[in-house]
Amino acid sequence: MKEGGYRLSKPSKSNRNLSDGLVVSIITVVYNGESYLEHTIQSVLNQTYKNIEYIIVDGGSTDNTLEIIKKHEDKVAYWRSEPDKGISDAFNKGIAFATGDLIGIINADDWYEPDAVSSVVAKYKPGIVLHGNLQYWKEDGSRGMNVSPNANLLKQEMTINHPTVFIDKEVYHKLGSFDTSYKFAMDYHLLLRILHAGVPFIYVNKTLANMRLGGFSSNWIDSYRETKRAKEEILKPSLKHHAVYLWQVLRRRASESMENSPLSFINEFYRRHFSPMRKM
Structure with a gap:
């Protein structure tokens, strides 16, 4: 196990300054x-909101990941590198390390808009959940595409x-974190559990994060x-x-068959007007 960050080298820097307002913990998991x-x-690091505690959880990378993390060690509150039991386990480690009032998770190939946290x-x-x-x-x-969520349909499928x-730390304390038995839909399971418990979901009508389209996971059917x-x-x-599951599989296969074909306009029309998450 390897670890670092200013929490270890400069513990005084870790003291919460209540005059700075809400402390937001951001977690990045990477391998x-x-x-x-x-x-x-x-x-x-370039967020307009500055009262951020940044935590990086590495799964024991063998490339230059640790060198990149160490380059920013004076601005990262805490990082740890060790083998884990999967993404859910890595998420849970980050949540356990977090001391902020509000927790966001951004993976190592995604990125925030500069004013996302503010x-x-x-x-x-x-x-609450934002x-x-x-x-x-x-x-x-x-x-x-720019994708808008629809929490009202979360009981049907992943629409967030x-x-x-961003989830209030107290929500994790009361309801628990990620179930490590889930390997693909761990985020859906967590959010559905939180919603079912009656926690309010607040929509922020702005683009908060960005994701690269590298193709849907090859394990998409396992996710469904x-x-x-x-x-x-x-x-x-x-x-x-079960009916929704069958519909998701059929919808996915139909979409794949029409993508990059003369019928691709059907996919575009569906995404704009009928998708559970509005895609523009």
Whole structure:
């Protein structure tokens, strides 16, 4: 295990200054992420809101990830590098290390808009979940879809952009963090559990985060299966969950077959007008 950050070298710097307002903990989990980690780190360090505690959890990278982290060690509150049991485990480590009032998670190939944290803090109230819009970027660097969430349909499928989510630390204390038995839909399971417990979800009508389009995970069908499992676990079992799962699979396969074909306009029309998450 390796660790660092100013929390270890300058403990006095870690003291919370209540006069600075809300403390926001940002967590980045990474494994062999040298290609984009620098961009992610800079997007956190360059936030217009400055009362941020930045935590990086590395899964024991073998590339230049640690060198990139160490380069920013004086501005990172705490980082740790060691093998983990998967993404959920890494998320949970970061949450356990966090001391802020509000926690956001941004992965090592995503990045925040400069005013993301200040926009969220402006709408903060204790005991809530805040979330906003997500901007996708194509592999050639051009702008892709901008996706707006719809928390009202979360009981149907994943309709919230996880890189934009900020959760009050007390919500984690009361309801727990990520279930490590979920390997693909751990974020959906967590958010559905929080929603089902009656926690308010507050929408911030701004683009908060960005994500590169590297293609949907090759494990997308496993993600859909885990989404169905989460609904069956948290909500009462229903044939509707299986029907939605079948619809998701058919929708995905149809979309793939029409992408980059003369029928691709159908995908665009569906995304704009019928998708559970509005995509512009």
